[in-house]
Amino acid sequence: xxxxxxxxxxxxxxxxxxxxxxxxxxxxxxxxxxxxxxxxxxxxxxxxxxxxxxxxxxxxxxxxxxxxxxxxxxxxxxxxxxxxxxxxxxxxxxxxxxxxxxxxxxxxxxxxxxxxxxxxxxxxxxxxxxxxx
Amino acid sequence: xxxxxxxxxxxxxxxxxxxxxxxxxxxxxxxxxxxxxxxxxxxxxxxxxxxxxxxxxxxxxxxxxxxxxxxxxxxxxxxxxxxxxxxxxxxxxxxxxxxxxxxxxxxxxxxxxxxxxxxxxxxxxxxxxxxxxxxxxxxxxxxxxxxxxxxxxxxxxxxxxxxxxxxxxxxxxxxxxxxxxxxxxxxxxxxxxxxxxxxxxxxxxxxxxxxxxxxxxxxxxxxxxxxxxxxxxxxxxxxxxxxxxxxxxxxxxxxxxxxxxxxxxxxxxxxxxxxxxxxxxxxxxxxxxxxxxxxxxxxxxxxxxxxxxxxxxxxxxxxxxxxxxxxxxxxxxxxxxxxxxxxxxxxxxxxxxxxxxxxxxxxxxxxxxxxxxxxxxxxxxxxxxxxxxxxxxxxxxxxxxxxxxxxxxxxxxxxxxxxxxxxxxxxxxxxxxxxxxxxxxxxxxxxxxxxxxxxxxxxxxxxxxxxxxxxxxxxxx
Numbered sequence: 001x002x003x004x005x006x007x008x009x010x011x012x013x014x015x016x017x018x019x020x021x022x023x024x025x026x027x028x029x030x031x032x033x034x035x036x037x038x039x040x041x042x043x044x045x046x047x048x049x050x051x052x053x054x055x056x057x058x059x060x061x062x063x064x065x066x067x068x069x070x071x072x073x074x075x076x077x078x079x080x081x082x083x084x085x086x087x088x089x090x091x092x093x094x095x096x097x098x099x100x101x102x103x104x105x106x107x108x109x110x111x112x113x114x115x116x117x118x119x120x121x122x123x124x125x126x127x128x129x130x131x132x133x
Numbered sequence: 134x135x136x137x138x139x140x141x142x143x144x145x146x147x148x149x150x151x152x153x154x155x156x157x158x159x160x161x162x163x164x165x166x167x168x169x170x171x172x173x174x175x176x177x178x179x180x181x182x183x184x185x186x187x188x189x190x191x192x193x194x195x196x197x198x199x200x201x202x203x204x205x206x207x208x209x210x211x212x213x214x215x216x217x218x219x220x221x222x223x224x225x226x227x228x229x230x231x232x233x234x235x236x237x238x239x240x241x242x243x244x245x246x247x248x249x250x251x252x253x254x255x256x257x258x259x260x261x262x263x264x265x266x267x268x269x270x271x272x273x274x275x276x277x278x279x280x281x282x283x284x285x286x287x288x289x290x291x292x293x294x295x296x297x298x299x300x301x302x303x304x305x306x307x308x309x310x311x312x313x314x315x316x317x318x319x320x321x322x323x324x325x326x327x328x329x330x331x332x333x334x335x336x337x338x339x340x341x342x343x344x345x346x347x348x349x350x351x352x353x354x355x356x357x358x359x360x361x362x363x364x365x366x367x368x369x370x371x372x373x374x375x376x377x378x379x380x381x382x383x384x385x386x387x388x389x390x391x392x393x394x395x396x397x398x399x400x401x402x403x404x405x406x407x408x409x410x411x412x413x414x415x416x417x418x419x420x421x422x423x424x425x426x427x428x429x430x431x432x433x434x435x436x437x438x439x440x441x442x443x444x445x446x447x448x449x450x451x452x453x454x455x456x457x458x459x460x461x462x463x464x465x466x467x468x469x470x471x472x473x474x475x476x477x478x479x480x481x482x483x484x485x486x487x488x489x490x491x492x493x494x495x496x497x498x499x500x501x502x503x504x505x506x507x508x509x510x511x512x513x514x515x516x517x518x519x520x521x522x523x524x525x526x527x528x529x530x531x532x533x534x535x536x537x538x539x540x541x542x543x544x545x546x547x548x549x550x551x552x553x554x555x556x557x558x559x560x561x562x563x564x565x566x567x568x569x570x571x572x573x574x575x576x577x578x579x580x581x582x583x584x585x586x587x588x589x590x591x592x593x594x595x596x597x598x599x600x601x602x603x604x605x606x607x608x609x610x
Contacts, residue, residue, distance in 0.1 A: 115397070
């Protein structure tokens with residue numbers, strides 16, 4: 001598992017680092033959930049996702065997909081359980097559906113942005129992005 | 134003369150040539166008092182806007198300017214429809230975030246002693262807050278009608294009345310098609326129509342604390358102590374998704390059309406290109422969603438007031454004064470170098486402010502100028518201004534609010550140990566919010582004093598003051 005830092009300025013700045021891409025995505029999920037909800041997360045169901053964009057834009061798209069899945073289906077991601085990159089990026093997400101007996105929503109997120117997006121791939125992976133709230 | 138200089142008490146000019154790539158000047162409306170809040174990044178951002186192709190006139194920053202994503206908040210830029218560009222980031226993620234102002238026949242004394250009950254009644258009846266769902270579930274065909282008809286759809290469903298429509302910018306409906314609306318946006322907005330949202334979205338009940346032009350106020354039926362309602366919200370998840378989806382599409386289009394970007398969030402495509410037109414129609418559909426949203430919320434507030442005060446609709450007389458968008462791109466005609474030009478005017482955190490005698494305005498405002506609604510922070514004043522002749526210098530635009538000066542983290546840090554709700558109550562303001570964090574993030578200290586912002590736009594002749602409001606009840610998500 002990697003590390004994340006969340007800074008709430010006018011919007012939210014997230015910095016995530018990890019040794020592998022899957023770890024990076026799982027850390028991004030943890031950061032996302034720390035901003036969005038209170039309550040425990042479990043692996044009750046799965047989603048298969050596909051992305052057109054490559055790194056680094058892919059990370060913005062991934063974060064936006066987490067927002068979309070939450071707002072439309074109440075899906076709260078737990079972790080990435082499958083990942084492949086061959087032209088398109090395909091992955092499987094495990095998670096659960098929001099339950100207002102178990103979860104509380106903390107904040108509305110509008111979108112991850114490309115503004116000041118940073119990505120590094122040396123001795124591990126690092127992403128920094130700004131989220132509009 | 135230096136390329137960046139203060140032209141007068143209210144205006145800083147940055148001349149074309151100050152930095153590489155500028156195609157026009159940039160102008161920042163700010164007085165010496167507010168200049169200390171000017172962020173370097175916001176200045177850079179307004180300069181970046183001047184690099185976009187076919188920009189007409191200067192890129193303009195209002196006194197509530199602060200840094201955004203690519204395009205600063207409080208910014209205005211106009212492009213020729215024939216050769217110019219359209220840019221989703223120059224409108225913002227919350228398309229047609231805006232404000233509805235309603236007058237009533239009630240006076241401050243009618244609420245005295247019942248403020249807490251009223252704020253509770255509003256909090257219980259208005260869907261708001263994080264992840265809130267509305268009480269309206271739309272079928273596909275109804276959804277399409279909302280996107281095409283805007284506030285008119287809401288009136289047809291008996292949310293408010295026909296009278297409301299003429300007092301909404303563009304009569305609450307911008308002509309468009311729904312063909313380029315993305316499936317994701319439809320799904321994201323499906324259960325959010327008729328909801329307030331959270332963060333800096335709010336509903337405020339206030340009273341007229343000061344009148345600046347008694348003659349006009351009287352002609353419009355406004356009086357001191359009169360109760361008004363202000364609703365600040367936008368296109369919710371629908372608009373956020375449209376912007377997200379189209380920033381992606383337009384970024385690729387920028388490359389395709391060879392548009393150099395100094396910031397990726399300034400992604401732009403020729404207005405008349407396929408991509409540009411698709412975004413334009415999708416943006417207009419989002420704008421209509423937001424107009425419908427505010428119309429529904431006005432109706433919910435009206436019903437809450439009727440039940441609370443146990444009076445008739447006629448006795449309450451909750452009328453729409455005006456409804457303005459402050460994140461939008463609109464096709465408008467403006468005089469440039471003595472000639473009328475058709476432009477696509479982008480306003481991001483800026484309000485349309487047409488001066489008097491403009492045919493676009495409802496008849497009752499044509500002698501006075503367009504109402505410009507300026508919300509302050511939750512602890513201080515809000516204003517009703519009127520568009521003035523000086524707005525011809527700003528493509529008919531004025532400021533939109535106060536503008537943040539403290540980060541959310543700093544605001545929470547600085548207010549540690551303070552009971553903000555209690556402080557507000559001691560000054561006669563009753564607040565209910567869906568989240569404790571919202572209260573501390575949205576504290577007055579986090580914002581510029583809107584009175585300073587208003588002073589600049591009025592001093593510069595862009596708008597003139599008509600009314601000042603003091604809040605009594607505030608609800609936030």
